[in-house]
Amino acid sequence: MLAIDGRIAEVGPAGTLDAPSGAVLIEGMGRIAMPGLVDCHTHSVWAGTRLGDFVRRLSGETYAAILEGGGGIHTTVAATRAAPEAELLRLTRARLGTMLAHGVTTVEIKSGYGLAVEAERRMLAVARAAAGPQRVLTTFLGAHTIPPDRDRREYVDELCGPMLAACAPLADAVDVYCDRGAFTLEEADRILRAGAAAGLAVKAHAEQVAHTGVAALAARLGARSCDHLERADADDIAAMAAAGTVAVMLPGAMLYLRDVSPPVAALREAGVPLAVATDLNPGSSPVSDLWACATLACLTMGLTPEEALAGITSVAARALGRPDLGRLEVGAAADFALFTPPPGEIADPRVLVQHLAGHRAEQVWVDGVRVR
Ligand code: NIG
Ligand code: FE
Secondary structure, eight states, X not given: OEEETTEEEEOOSTTOOOOOTTEEEOOOTTSEEEEOEEEOOBOOOOOSOOHHHHHHHHTTOOHHHHHHTTOTHHHHHHHHHHSOHHHHHHHHHHHHHHHHHTTEEEEEEEXXXXXXXXXXXXXXXXXXXXXXXXXXXXEEEEESOOOTTSXXXXXXXXXIIIIHHHHGGGOSEEEEBBSTTSBOHHHHHXXXXXXXXXXXXXXXXXXXXXOXXXXXXXXXXXXXXXXXXXXXXXXXXXXXXXXXXXXXXXXHHHHHTTOOOOOHHHHHHHTOOEEEOOOBXXXXXXXXXXXXXXXXXXXXXXXXXXXXXHHTTHHHHHHTTOTTSSOOSTTSBOXXXXXXXXXXXXXXXXXXXXXXXXXXXXXXXXXXXXXX
């Protein structure tokens, strides 16, 4: 492969490419070449532990009941607010470092553990500061849940007013968790419209615990993605198909919450593009291995290995509004990773989905520069 000025200039078999001056020639030598992976849904900025929730859920309590009882996301909000900014940055960089080792070159990071104007702004600032060598795209998720000490009407007013004003300059998208224990459909409508009016792309945590209709609502607002979708219905799917909204599969959350699969066959049938992401967070998906999520998406949701590979690269990039990423094609950003196949395996990228082995990239390149 040839890269010039950070873009892919030519792709071809070994020995067939001549590098003009100013070009970088990268030789795969029997390794598997992947576009830099794209993790399009993470909550990578947080402090504190949720080990307690994990143990409670294992003994039968539900995610929604723990949240409604003041635990869950609220536990992480308290710890994240209390952490010094330098500590949050250190933790976020450490998480991104793990992802880079797996070949992930673009990461979306949401706020949502601040739930107050300055605390939300600070999370987005930390996320942006953590960029490099990876690309980071940020999403404002002040609508993650309602702080227990706040009146919900007042909180939504603040969110759509001063909080959005402080956060929009640091964000690429707006997201809302519309669900049992979180925001209603009416609130989600108001929040997403306010975010869109502030110039942000629309996303939603949709139809995860209870069916709310937010997937159809967000799609009608032109959402780039609707994520989770365990309880999406025919109406949601039709609206997403009509809008070209990407469905983001989060098999880590499905596994940890021992939940049902999203309706993959119906999404596929309707022509809704399928992405796969980690949902990295300390509660419902303490998972940073995007390859493992690709494997789980096949085993627990029924994606094909080809769909899973596209789901962690080009389709994930589309969910972020970045069609120039996640492809090994002329003109795309020269972000890619080289992997040695598992022992005895063939150099076919599908073997990296087949084997649940914590794949680590031998080389990682961003913008035509080697970063690992
Ligand atoms: O995507 N469901 C809401 N938000 C996250 C969980 C965050 C948390 O539990 O801390 C999710 O699963
Ligand atoms: Fe999430």
